[in-house]
Amino acid sequence: MHRMRLYPVALSLFLSGLAIGPAAAESEYDRLDPAAQAAFQHLPPAAENCQRTDLKARDDRGLSALYRTRVAEARDKPANFAGCWVMQEVGCGTSCQAIFALHKPSGAVVWFSSASEGVAHTLGSAAVLLNPNSYWDDSVGPMPDYLQPMWEALVVCRDGRALAHRLSVPPSPGMDVESLRAAACWAS
Numbered sequence: 001m002h003r004m005r006l007y008p009v010a011l012s013l014f015l016s017g018l019a020i021g022p023a024a025a026e027s028e029y030d031r032l033d034p035a036a037q038a039a040f041q042h043l044p045p046a047a048e049n050c051q052r053t054d055l056k057a058r059d060d061r062g063l064s065a066l067y068r069t070r071v072a073e074a075r076d077k078p079a080n081f082a083g084c085w086v087m088q089e090v091g092c093g094t095s096c097q098a099i100f101a102l103h104k105p106s107g108a109v110v111w112f113s114s115a116s117e118g119v120a121h122t123l124g125s126a127a128v129l130l131n132p133n134s135y136w137d138d139s140v141g142p143m144p145d146y147l148q149p150m151w152e153a154l155v156v157c158r159d160g161r162a163l164a165h166r167l168s169v170p171p172s173p174g175m176d177v178e179s180l181r182a183a184a185c186w187a188s
Contacts, residue, residue, distance in 0.1 A: 027120070028118045028119060028120040028121075028129075028132050028133065029120040029121060029122050029132075031120075031132070031133055032120055032129070032132055032133070036120075036129065036132070036170075039127065039129075039151075039170040039171045039172070040120075040121075040122050040124070040125035040127045040129075040171065041124070041125065041171075042127075042171035042172055042173055042175050043125050043126050043127040043153055043171040043175065043177065044124065044125060044126065044177075045082035045083040045084075045085075045124070045125065045126040045154070046126075046156060046177075047083065049082070049083065049084070049103075049156045050083045050084035050104075050105060051105070052103075052105065052106065052156070052160065053105050053106045054106065054160045055103050055105075055106040055108040055156065055160050055161075055162045056106075056108055056160055056161060056162070057108045057109055057110045057111075057161070057162045057163065058161070058163070059109065059111060061111065063098060063100070063111050064100075064109050064111075067090050067098065067100070070088060070090045070100075071088075071100070071102065071109055073088075074086045074088045074100070074102040075102060075104075075107065079104055079123060080121070080123055081101055081121045081122070081123060081125075081128075081154075082101070082121075082123070082125065082126045082154050083123065083124075084103065084104045084105060085101040085102060085103055085104065085154065086101065086102045086104060087099070087100075087101050087119065087121045087128070088100055088101070088102065089115070089118070089119060092114065095116045095117075095146075096114055096115075096116060097114060097115045097116070097118065097119070098111070098114055099111070099112040099113070099114065099115055099119050099128070099130065100112065101154060101164075103162060108162050110154060110162045110163060110164055111164065112128055112130065112152050112164040113130055113150065113152060113164070113166070114130075114146075115130040115131050116131055116134075116146050116147050117131040117132070117133060117134045117135075117147060118130075118131065118132060118133065119131075119132070120132035120133075125171075126153050126154040126155070127151060127152075127153055127167075127170075127171050128151070128152045128153065128154065128164075129149060129150075129151055129170075130149065130150050130151075130152065131146075131147055131148060131149045131150065132149055134147045134148070134149060150166065150167075151166075151167040151169070151170050151171065152164050152165060152166050152167060153165050153167055153171075153180065153184075155180065155181050155184040155185065156181075157181065157184075157185035158185070159185075161185065163184060163185075165180070165183075165184035165187075167180075
């Protein structure tokens with residue numbers, strides 16, 4: 001008899017949990033300290049890149065074919081990076097994430113360096129911070145290179161090539177975006 005009385009209560013609690021749903025997940029960007037978040041503002045995306053439908057990207061490693069299902073899934077997502085790009089992480093093994101960005105207007109895919117501890121990005125910036133919140137116990141020795149936080153930038157060359165470019169320093173107020181683009185496009 002007690003089971004009969006508990007059934008409606010359990011059902012209503014279950015249904016109310018479904019109605020509320022899970023809380024929005026906090027992004028890696030949201031977990032950054034304010035100084036790191038401010039660095040993203042110094043590398044805004046070029047507005048004209050979202051109008052272009054002729055972008056192309058080089059995929060020397062064949063990752064777009066290997067992860068074709070994830071690339072197809074990214075096409076259906078809303079932009080979350082650099083104005084009109086979708087940033088996507090793909091698990092590639094223990095402590096490994098392959099990172100790519102898909103240009104919504106053209107479908108071009110740019111592959112970034114792999115990360116071990118996630119990626120921070122925002123819709124209003126072309127900057128990417130790989131391994132943004134690496135937690136390392138210094139008592140076990142120096143942090144391995146693959147866990148080090150590193151900055152990269154999405155660069156679109158004037159000829160329509162899109163590429164990821166490693167930055168030697170975080171974006172800063174004095175960063176010359178045009179010089180960065182020229183150096184990255186010339187080197188590739």
